[in-house]
Amino acid sequence: MTPASTAARAVEVLSGLRLAVLTGAGLSTDSGIPDYRGPDSPPRTPMTYQQFVADPAFRRHYWARNHVGWAHVHRTLPNAGHRALTALEARGVVVGVITQNVDLLHEEAGTRNVIDLHGRYDRVICLSCATVISRTELAGRLDALNPGFAESIGRVADIEIAPDADAVIETTAHFTVADCDRCGGLLKPEIVYFGESVPKERVARAFALVDSADALLVAGSSLTVMSGLRFVRHAAKTGQPVVIVNRGATRGDPFATLKLDAGTSETLTELAETLPPLP
Known part of the structure; x- marks a missing residue:
């Protein structure tokens, strides 16, 4: 079946409806950011919030990996799938996007109404005083504390990059972590870790977005974790059509x-070219 004929089935369901969109890591794979749970993804064991907070060795390892991975994600660009959703929003078809990604590629593509459900990779927060700084500012501090670190482990292009801006690095014992320069507290990326809850206000805004639409479109998410699956279950319970575009099975299929079972770039592009604009 061709991508066009596959998308045509979605057009039949979604034509004339205003869409809320839920996106996951599978949407960003065509931008060069591997996902965690795609059919061809290697097994990974993400660091939990509890490990990050309680164990200095885990925290050092995380920041060392993140310091290299950040440089890669910072250079990635939106792909055809991101651009298609921006076009659909401009034509009144998409009312907004809830994304489980932290890469900000929706914003870079020009989508205006975006809820970054799991946070964003470009900000860092102090767990003691709640001061927020940019990841760019922290990168400068980490470079100063760890001169030559990136060179000591090889080029970023040779290192596996994960969706939360981590990179796989075997040796991190010589890496120095930066603490909050205001109070000395622990710094953490302003993203939701495994074992950590999405802020209630953000969840409420996401549910409100789903309720404001006529249908829910899921793109590039396996819906393995409840933070995304709950919106699918909610839409189905309230009678909204739910269309899922993802390579491989998802927890939301029922x-x-x-x-x-299709790629997001091709399918969303076809939807953007086919779905009629709405007033």
């Missing part, structure tokens, strides 16, 4: 009106 709730879907239509499931397409």
